[in-house]
Amino acid sequence: MAQQVTSRSFLERLAVLEDQVAQLRRTGWERDELPVYPTSLHAMPYEDDTTFITTWETVLSPRTGSLSLGLVFIGDFVGTTNTGGAWQVLLNGADVVMSGTIAATYSYQFAAQVIDLTPYRTLTGLKLQIQVRRTSGATTGGKYGSGGAVAIAPRYARLL
Structure with missing residues (x-):
């Protein structure tokens, strides 16, 4: 038997829309996770x-x-040598918005900051770069043979 699909009236669609808006208001602010991709040739x-x-x-x-x-x-x-380094976060290829040092202690360290994006709101694309360099420690051996290596990775990146 053939079924007919009746179109919903304007008032029914409005009621559904009001319900969805009320549900969004109850959930509060949503945060968008921003994917960040590795660029190192070392993988x-x-x-x-x-x-x-x-x-x-x-x-x-x-x-x-x-x-x-x-x-x-x-x-x-x-x-017997610990290796340390420095790190920085760039926006738009040149603006350093976060920076710091990596202590030569072979232990995990954490950094977090909320970065203001309002100066960049007119751009259609904004490049975010996380950079690192070795500043102290062994100059031979290590993970890739030319000295100690320092590691950096994002724990989270959320658009607020």
């Missing part, structure tokens, strides 16, 4: 270079006012 977030190297990056549309970014990093231990 891991470890780097042993002494100049800043981009290990993670992404391009986003700055639709929101801020980005909450959390990072984790660790130094290296080669023989």
